Amino acid sequence: MARWLVASAWPYINYVPHLGTIIGSVLSGDVMARYLRSKGEQVLYVSGSDEHGTPIEVEAIKRGITPRQLTDENHEKVKKLFEAWKISFDNYTRTESPVHVEFVRDFYLKVYRNGYIFTQEEELPYCPNCRRFLPDRFVQGQCPKCGYPEAFGDQCPSCGSPLDPKDLINPRCTICGTTPEIRSTKHWYFDLPRFAEKLKKYVEENPRLPSNARNFSLKLLREGLKPRSLTRDVSWGIPAPFPGAEGKTIYVWMEAVLGYISATIEYWRLKGEEEKWREYWFNGARSIFFIGKDNIPFHVIILPALLMASEEGYELPWTVSSTEFLMFEGKKFSKSQRIGVWIDEALEMFPVDYWRYTLLSIRPEVRDTNFTWELFLEKVNADLNDTLGNFIHRTLTFLCRFFDCKVPPEGELTEADRQMLREVERAKEAYDRLLGEIRIQQAVQTVTELARKANKYFNDRQPWRLAASNREEAATILHVASRVVEALASLLEAFTPTVALEIWRMLKLKPGENLKAGHQVALPKPLFRKVSLKEVEEKAGGGVKVLEEKVTPEDLARLGLKVAKIVEVEEVPGARKLYRIKLDLGGGLIKQTVAGLKTYYRADELLGKLVVVVSNMKPVKLMGLDSEVMILAAEDDGRVAILTPERPVKPGSRIL
RNA sequence: AGCGGGGUGGGGUAGCCAGGUUAACCCGCGGGGCUCAUAACCCCGAGAGCCGUGGUUCAAAUCCACGCCCCGCUACCA
Numbered sequence: 001m002a003r004w005l006v007a008s009a010w011p012y013i014n015y016v017p018h019l020g021t022i023i024g025s026v027l028s029g030d031v032m033a034r035y036l037r038s039k040g041e042q043v044l045y046v047s048g049s050d051e052h053g054t055p056i057e058v059e060a061i062k063r064g065i066t067p068r069q070l071t072d073e074n075h076e077k078v079k080k081l082f083e084a085w086k087i088s089f090d091n092y093t094r095t096e097s098p099v100h101v102e103f104v105r106d107f108y109l110k111v112y113r114n115g116y117i118f119t120q121e122e123e124l125p126y127c128p129n130c131r132r133f134l135p136d137r138f139v140q141g142q143c144p145k146c147g148y149p150e151a152f153g154d155q156c157p158s159c160g161s162p163l164d165p166k167d168l169i170n171p172r173c174t175i176c177g178t179t180p181e182i183r184s185t186k187h188w189y190f191d192l193p194r195f196a197e198k199l200k201k202y203v204e205e206n207p208r209l210p211s212n213a214r215n216f217s218l219k220l221l222r223e224g225l226k227p228r229s230l231t232r233d234v235s236w237g238i239p240a241p242f243p244g245a246e247g248k249t250i251y252v253w254m255e256a257v258l259g260y261i262s263a264t265i266e267y268w269r270l271k272g273e274e275e276k277w278r279e280y281w282f283n284g285a286r287s288i289f290f291i292g293k294d295n296i297p298f299h300v301i302i303l304p305a306l307l308m309a310s311e312e313g314y315e316l317p318w319t320v321s322s323t324e325f326l327m328f329e330g331k332k333f334s335k336s337q338r339i340g341v342w343i344d345e346a347l348e349m350f351p352v353d354y355w356r357y358t359l360l361s362i363r364p365e366v367r368d369t370n371f372t373w374e375l376f377l378e379k380v381n382a383d384l385n386d387t388l389g390n391f392i393h394r395t396l397t398f399l400c401r402f403f404d405c406k407v408p409p410e411g412e413l414t415e416a417d418r419q420m421l422r423e424v425e426r427a428k429e430a431y432d433r434l435l436g437e438i439r440i441q442q443a444v445q446t447v448t449e450l451a452r453k454a455n456k457y458f459n460d461r462q463p464w465r466l467a468a469s470n471r472e473e474a475a476t477i478l479h480v481a482s483r484v485v486e487a488l489a490s491l492l493e494a495f496t497p498t499v500a501l502e503i504w505r506m507l508k509l510k511p512g513e514n515l516k517a518g519h520q521v522a523l524p525k526p527l528f529r530k531v532s533l534k535e536v537e538e539k540a541g542g543g544v545k546v547l548e549e550k551v552t553p554e555d556l557a558r559l560g561l562k563v564a565k566i567v568e569v570e571e572v573p574g575a576r577k578l579y580r581i582k583l584d585l586g587g588g589l590i591k592q593t594v595a596g597l598k599t600y601y602r603a604d605e606l607l608g609k610l611v612v613v614v615s616n617m618k619p620v621k622l623m624g625l626d627s628e629v630m631i632l633a634a635e636d637d638g639r640v641a642i643l644t645p646e647r648p649v650k651p652g653s654r655i656l
Numbered sequence: 657a658g659c660g661g662g663g664u665g666g667g668g669u670a671g672c673c674a675g676g677u678u679a680a681c682c683c684g685c686g687g688g689g690c691u692c693a694u695a696a697c698c699c700c701g702a703g704a705g706c707c708g709u710g711g712u713u714c715a716a717a718u719c720c721a722c723g724c725c726c727c728g729c730u731a732c733c734a
Contacts, residue, residue, distance in 0.1 A: 012734040055734060124732085137733040152733085187732090211673075216660055220731075223659085229732060252734065293661085297731055324661075325728070332727095361682095362669080367662050368727055375668065378683055386696060394693030401692075442670075445681075452682095455697055464692040526694050 004043045005280045005287040006033040007260045009295055010050040010095070013074040014059050016081065018340045019371060020326035020333045023359045024292035028321060028440060030087045031360065032288060034494040035435045037088075038512075044280055046263035048093040048100075049075040052237040053252035054135050058175055060236075067236040071096060081343050085352055086497045091267040095238070095255060099269065100262035104255045105241040107310060108230070112242055116191045116309045117230065119244075124233075125153065125165045125180040127173040133233040134165070134173055134180055141168030188242055189227040190254070195305040196225050202304055208319035209300065212293055217300040228302065230254050257303045260287070261314075286318035288438070293322050321438045324364035328371050341371075341540075349539040350531065353496035354380050360495050361448075363441045373536050381530045388451045389528040392488065394458065395481040396506060396524035402467045407482045408475035409517040417480050420457045423450060424487045431491055447491045454484045479517065482507075486515045499527055562586075564613045564629070565651040569603040579603065583613060583629060586652015591628045601642070610651070612643040 008029035033045035051071035136153035143151035153165030237249025268276040307314040333340035427450040434443040466474040489503035568582035
């Protein structure tokens, strides 16, 4: 029998993960681990907290604690959260684990002795005040290409040009603001290009890789691999084991990917079976990695190359399930802008299986998908509550009301009954086939679809009509319906484990046990409840989530949209983009605005123009000048056009 | 800029790799049925011809080319 290692990407724990992080990694991995276990396979599911590196060090400094204190705290928190999310890890460990540290050092020493590591001097920005070398992201300054003042050392967010920190004008350290200097430092490199041929073969000959992972990796290989730097001048990390590398640590990415192995070792060491981990990494063991698409190079290129470089004969990743991204209400999840839902707040709002079901049913397998509250309501109310929950509840209630909560015997099956039982088998087959291809989204749908068919069956057969007149036939129908409930429990286990357990409990069965005629079930209680938009609004309030509201004519009226005529345009001393503009709003009313139009319009172009304004803006001061209204303009990729009435109307005309 | 992934009824998705019955499913919408069940459930109907153009083919949403649009990546941000 094959041994399976299920692995999910290690969350970087400078903060709690959000919904997008876990659907691609730990939640998907959990489904697969549960599924394979249910098939009787030998499965080990591992992951852990990724806790080294500059961002965590900086976060700790900000909070006045040590990095270790920070990660101790966050690791405990995240670990507990994953338990609450019912993620069935066999080992959720961390990169500070002594087993990991020891393994990484041994591993790289081996790779070093095998001759795949070399050193090189390079020049990097160094902050004399923080006394540290700065990663590119930690240097900010003016972009040499477009002049944007807040460009990062690796890229300008305004014009998109890739940059080198040395090119920035007036560079500064983002931690303390000091001007960095360029210092020379020596670093150790992993000779990745040496594995290009073998990697190409690996990718090309692995038919299981999803197309995004495959194509992206082949593209990287076509473009040519570069040596990967292995070390950093950062104190918070695993000390590099190479001779002469005192004071250097291993770059976080390059050690965290080895965590999959160290977590396996740690698991078996704790069990007292020191050598057993090898069964999960050698001799035909199969590994499945669950990651987001941003992680493809590390799992399809770098990890396999490192395994090759060890020359120990490790099995390479059997497949990598790389999802696209989950968006939140049409936007990227953003910690700084508070866009999204984090896994701690999610559970404070609704039961874990509401989330698991919704996320799994929109798992971004083909393209980016979008989480919206509207969608959440649809999944919970229509799928879970109305379809699944109601079918189970109506069946068990019927059973208790008419048959003393006892499962009746099968009796004589009609074609419709046989058809229903065939649908159960068909659903199980589809479920197996789809999960075998790691198509979780479709597999979830298969289960809901079965419940739908069961509702139809129940309706068509109308057992309530027969309960008095033809008790035997009614009995047969309820026998069949009960078996569907039983099947739903096992099919739901991987997706919504808490609900599955609850169904087993109501059936008074142990998970996986078969239902027999005469078996007594419990009085049912509803598995789900409906969620209202209002409830979401109340719970999700606090500015964390944004609900898309439809606008009424009254809302439009609130803006006080009016036509106004520009009667005066003046430059604002000292401002690069601003004009001070006076507008005639009709009836002798003159209001002033300060608008950023100077780069788009000359003063004489604006003078006399009829424009659309929001007349009841809350006044603000810009460059010390009052701005009371706002001129509406359209923006298209850097070009700006003022809105103006299509034929002349009186200033002050209302806009409807 | 280059590269990768996409553009399918009003909304959300599947189908595309392995071309082929009336383009599937959920929500929503209009009408009807049932009353066992959590105002649930079931049925019927309206609504797209699959971004555009051109090609390959007996046959294309599915393959190819070009164009337009969206998202992401470009690897010392984790």
